[in-house]
Amino acid sequence: MDAKTLENLVETNKMYQLVTERLEVIDPAAQDIYARFNMESELMEVILELYHNDEDNFPFQKLQKFSLEQVLAYLQASHKFYLSKKLPEIEQTMMHIFNKYGSTHQILASLTSFFNDYKNRLVEHIRMEEKTFFPYIKSLISASKGEMTTQETKTLLSECSIASFDDNHDPIEDDLKTVSSIIHSYSLNEETPLPYRVFLNQVELFEMELRKHAIIEDHVLAPMARELEAKLKAA
Numbered sequence: 001m002d003a004k005t006l007e008n009l010v011e012t013n014k015m016y017q018l019v020t021e022r023l024e025v026i027d028p029a030a031q032d033i034y035a036r037f038n039m040e041s042e043l044m045e046v047i048l049e050l051y052h053n054d055e056d057n058f059p060f061q062k063l064q065k066f067s068l069e070q071v072l073a074y075l076q077a078s079h080k081f082y083l084s085k086k087l088p089e090i091e092q093t094m095m096h097i098f099n100k101y102g103s104t105h106q107i108l109a110s111l112t113s114f115f116n117d118y119k120n121r122l123v124e125h126i127r128m129e130e131k132t133f134f135p136y137i138k139s140l141i142s143a144s145k146g147e148m149t150t151q152e153t154k155t156l157l158s159e160c161s162i163a164s165f166d167d168n169h170d171p172i173e174d175d176l177k178t179v180s181s182i183i184h185s186y187s188l189n190e191e192t193p194l195p196y197r198v199f200l201n202q203v204e205l206f207e208m209e210l211r212k213h214a215i216i217e218d219h220v221l222a223p224m225a226r227e228l229e230a231k232l233k234a235a
Contacts, residue, residue: 015051018209019044022074022081043070047216051208055215063220068228071221072137078213079126086209087119090202097195111182111199118175122210133165137225143232157233162226176207 143153
């Protein structure tokens with residue numbers, strides 16, 4: 001095996017772990033279908049392909065062949081994964097850096113302040129989606145299955161819409177690039193200690209993760225939900 005092949009294999013395994021790690025946070029005993037959802041290998045393979053490719057050239061129809069329930073379940077599993085695993089891991093690295101370099105590296109003040117603020121906004125963003133956006137989509141799915149009365153469906157459609165979520169869906173993943181920029185600027189001036197490099201790697205991977213997550217929401221989930229919403233309105 002040549003060096004290039006080995007490098008590609010390592011990168012593939014790294015991306016595969018990044019995509020499938022979220023399955024570990026799903027409670028197999030949960031009663032809710034969205035929580036206990038068992039991700040089909042085909043869906044995970046297509047998402048892995050998205051992680052490997054430039055989103056500008058990715059054929060989103062590959063994901064649109066899956067059901068709205070499947071896509072929603074994946075995104076909800078991702079939210080739980082971010083809150084229970086990824087954010088705590090990054091915070092643990094920050095705490096390690098602060099304990100070791102807090103008195104000697106001024107960059108820590110900027111990093112700590114910015115990341116804590118960003119974390120709070122991200123958590124608020126996720127909770128908003130989990131409290132309003134995703135339940136609305138679940139209700140659309142229920143209505144399409146005939147599990148709601150005609151009046152309940154009309155009330156649902158009159159009180160909410162996918163368009164209202166589009167207007168309030170900020171690209172929060174973009175702000176995380178600031179943390180990377182701060183560390184990169186710092187590393188130009190002096191040798192970057194290992195904990196900083198670990199933190200930088202975590203932040204850059206998480207920024208990529210959130211960007212792919214937003215792409216699935218914007219280019220797959222929302223269009224599918226919008227189409228279902230239109231069908232229900234026309235019925």
